[in-house]
Amino acid sequence: MEKSSRLTLADYRAIHRLVGECRELGDDVTCWQQHLIEVLAGLTGGSIGFVGEMEGFRSKRPKHLSQAEWGWSCESDRAGYFAGFADYVRNPESYETERVCRRWFLVEDGISLSRTQLFDDRRWEATKEFQDIFRPLGARNALWCNRSIPGAAGDFSLGIHLMRAGRPRDFNARERAVVYETQAALAPLVGGPLAQVCDPSPAALPPQARRVLQCLLEGDGDKQIAARMKLSRYTVNQYMKVVFRHFRVRSRAELMARWIRRGWSVRSIP
Template sequence: MTQSLAISDVRALLQLLGEVRELGEDPAAWRAHLAKELARLCNARAVVSGELGVRKPKTAAHERAVNGGTCEAAVTALAVGLSGISEGEERKFMADVFWYDHQSDSTLNGLMPLYGSTFVRSREELSANGSWYRSALANERFRRHDCDDFIMAMSAVPGASAICSLELFRAWGAPRFEERERLLVQLVHEELSRDFGARVAQQPRLSPRQRQVLALLRRGLAEKQIAAELDVSPHTVHDYVKALYRAHTVQSRAELLAKLAEPSPPLARLVATAGF
């Protein structure tokens, strides 16, 4: 794969990965830096980097929504960073380009079965030129934001119902992305996803009630106060606290809070908080 990249591209990629890892404890900083440098390397109009939670259908109606092509029924944003899109435009951009109903426009319906898996796709792999430039999605939604050709990469995070996503967009009418840009995106995405997956695997999986108790412990509440807050018995809360100690391999509340105070990468925190 790397044989198709120039030596200068490989060096730039390695440097970028090192810089992003150094900024890993500051989500806003590393996303902004990643987006800015990828935009420069790939001559992209806009870059979106984020983490998404894969929704598991809980009802028959929810499953029909997912299968029917509703993006928001399939995934939920844990965190998203954008570059090249103004603050005032972000919400509209996400609604137009990401969260639209695939039932109303089937141009990119090939994406729906891919959610929750690991893949890299160019726009042409998902929609041929003729279909794309005849579609309302391209001419109304994408063109509204001066976006056209794109590369989309998603990686499933081992041990969590979550995915890392990375999308690059060229300006409307600009030359399409080539194999060089596809390889750059694939390589940087694979490396960062591997980093995230390794750290997420270290995070204990907690039940919804355990997460509630943990959040109250971090607020400084005593077990009796937590019991009153959750309307359960102090004995039940004590059992949850002991389970939290085991999950985090600690022996006391002080150890637990100290361990939780240790910095961890953004995706690990998001997955632990959201419970994916």
């Protein structure tokens, strides 16, 4: 990776702020990933962006577990892109960027790569991905960044992909560094303060169960929760069972331990 000294103090502040905002949204994988790609596109001048969790990238069996997207100007562009993306998911090895990026990432985990670092114009225009995906969007340049998730049990990584539609200039060293530093700060948080795809989210609970969860985390007992919510203790107990099942815990102590381990706050409950 080129030296991150190309970043300004304002860049570092923006990255720090973005990581903090993602942590605030961290209990919901869709929310924090959506916010990440929207802000990151703004910081780098990307016109279309994607971020998601992937399994098996380094073992040549990539499986996309989640994907947040941003920047479509119209639904037809989006539909055309995903038609091509569906073919990529079925046949990733037929796409040259898949093979080339993997070689780079195996050498330096988390490296941020631009299109012109990987392909000259002539070679790029001959690729299947340019013809089937980029060209219909009027896009020539792109950025790829993939970083392993530390501590994950298996080949799991967080991938960021940005494209420039209708703009001739490729992503420069500063913009690549912004993505690199952001990714380096976020990847270690996935599975902790930042939820993974497989993690249960408070947002998936019914509204009343979320209120019970909030009361539990604030230290209220059954009687206090019933009074606060104007419910019977029996009804509160049923909602508690819903909460425990959702988070795969068996007691308040386990629930609190899980919450603390994740680094969440009561404020993160939607």
